[in-house]
Amino acid sequence: MISNKCKIFFLSASLFMAGCSKVMDIEPTDRLTAGVIFGDPEGVKVYMANLYYQLPIEDFAYFRQGFRWNSSPGTGDPNNGGFAPAMSTDEAAHSEFGDFLGNDDFHWWDNGYKLIRDVNLLIDEIPALKIIESERAALVGESAFIKAFAYFALAKRYGGVPLMRESQKYDGTIESIRVPRSTEKETWDYVMELCDQAINNLSESFDNRRANKWTALALKSRAALHAASIANFGSRAQMSGDAVTQGLVGLAAGDAAGYYTQCIEASEALMNAGRFSLFQASPSNPQEAAGNYRMLFQNPNGAGGEAIMIKGFAVPGNGTGHNYDIWFQPAQTANGWPHPGRMNPTLDLADLYESYDNPGHSAPLVTTTDGAVGDYNGYNASKTYIRFDTPHDIFLNKDARLWGTAVLPSTMWKNTKIIIQAGFVRPDGNAVIRTNDNITIDGITYYTYGAASTSQYSGFDTYGGNNTRTGFSFKKFLDEEYAVNPSWNRGITDFIEFRYAEVLLNYAEAVIESGQGDMAKAAQAINDIRKRAGHSVDIPLTVENVQRERRVELAFENKRFWDLIRRREFHTEFNNRYLHAIFPLRDLRALPAEKYIFVRANVPNTNPKTFEPRAYYRYIPGIGSNGLVQNPQY
């Protein structure tokens, strides 16, 4: 008995010893090693595909919880209520949520450094790969593009960050891998340096699904404009604290000119390339322009020379499809999905679009004969409201892009007339607004929401949170050809990450803000974009015109949030701010004629929103262990 125990003890001891000597050197057989992956160009391609997958592209799967929020590995429940990034700006309200911007929203830290580590591992191996020199240069450029993309995403969130110029080697001490934050200036300069490395090494042969010289130029155009704006407008929101005195956040005003120059040069290179153009640049009328604009986003692959880089959502499924179609469809076309109608474009955005009869100016929707547009107190029987024949006649002269972006009241979508009505005015002049009611006059029954049952309308009823509360539903990016597949991650519309119109707008902004570059060319840039939207009268190049054009052209492309950040306009735009709605009302005083009036109002059941200046930078996660200096006021 005892001897048996002894034997077993000795046996296991010897086994243990034997294991010790070599266990760390054994090549695992269930996974590929670095040598196998990087030793084969095909392996490098597979590895590269994973790096692209990790790119922080703010597409249809980007929400405040993070990137690829479509049941991708490492992410959470795709059921986030459909609270899109546009709802943290003045572009849209959510049909139910009153949220704005939280401290934990829109972070990208751990995953950022994971991508940077992964790309650094590849960069380490490039010199040793057995490939021809042109392929080697392409890999150098492609890795630089991915790294520039990653550092841009970090810099715009955190300011100056630790720069991992090469991969880290762990030598047993934690201190050796602790890298302090670089200044914000050094970080932006590193982004520019990486962009240049990408531009100089990548090929000119164009592929809108993979990095090439042109995508790298587009990235540089965007990043340089961001950096220039922080330098130019930083004084609008001064900060204090250790991170400021050490230069970890903020750029000096004097740095603006240099970054504007880089934006202008990168944008010009794309404009002079001769291979990029606006999709359907000369429509014959606004209706056609509205259709073209919508088609550009419904099928980016047919966009010709406008799509500089496309992120594909080719296959329905977890991690590959998205949820825009289910979340944002008008309630009437939800096709059985229980939670549609979440994206409600605001009146604030709709007001901004020009009217064709007053070029160069925003055209707020006038609802009363006195022409006042600043009254949001609600319906007032003593006011004289302008009567319209349909619930969308008030929008008739508005820019085609409003029609291509939002579903307007009683317009057609998927062969269905989308009913958006907030109430009616009784013949006695008293109004019923957002209260479920009806009135029968001469045998005809009129309902608050324009129809009898919840399946027949898409506006203002709080039922299920499925109806718009701003008066607008959403259509940009949604596919009109197909009925919604009412389950998770089924959307397969592709996303345009870089498009030529944005490059033109970057150029125009850099020129007008810096005084450098070609004024005439910049004016033509914004007027070309307006012409594509059905305008025929050119407008001058001014700061205001460029910003309005940028907001309406790029609406809902997740640009507005960063425009408010980089131009330091968030805290003045959002200081106790209510977003606004428009209430279409059936005016029964006009019977037997069919007439509608409109009431400008605060978005119902919402509170005013205020942007805290500290949110110009996200907080640095994990300073207890990484020892980094925290951003101001966190």
Added chain:
Amino acid sequence: MNKIKLLFSLLVLGFVACTKDNYDGPTAGLSGRFVDAQTGVLVEQDIIRGTQIQLLEHGYDPVTPQFLIVKNDGTYENSLLFANSYTVQPLRGNFIEVPAQEVSITGKTVLDFTVTPYIRIQDAQIAIDGSKVKASFKLEQTVINNVKKIGLYAHSDTRVGEPMRLVAAEQELNAASDPAVIYELEIDLPSNSNNLKPGNSYYFRVGALIDVGEAKLNYAPAVKIGIN
């Protein structure tokens, strides 16, 4: 029997673990006032997005700062702090910056800050006049910067201010103020009937903002006015 023994020892272990985890709660506190160095009166503040007092507790590195807010009347109190030595500094306030100081907080420590407000609002009058609420006041500024804006703010809560208002009437000055000028602001009641409902009382307060980075508004005390 063995099972019972095991159960008992587990229970005992469990209780032992519990008691060890319990630290004493915070017993100390810090309170005080912001006092105008020249006039001796309290310096009016905002309770949200107003002046903050930064506390850095000694003995931790890195240390996460704690921020105390200040009440509208210019007093503050945090009655749940751990007794320790702290570096204390009011930040982003409506007065000329005061240096950080080391304070040993034990028991109920009182710490007043004597400060020079950027702007003193004098002779403030707020009264209802027909269908309008009208305010008049004078400004005395203590620094050479411009006055960025002046405002009249209304809210149903006593803690009314620029960050907490239902209605505001603001005017951008972007100029140095003239101590001889009487500044006037007014809120029209009928056109704000959605927020200022007849039959209720509201608090009105005038404020002025100096053009200094991160500065907060200076105020005169709020006035309660009933609306018919």
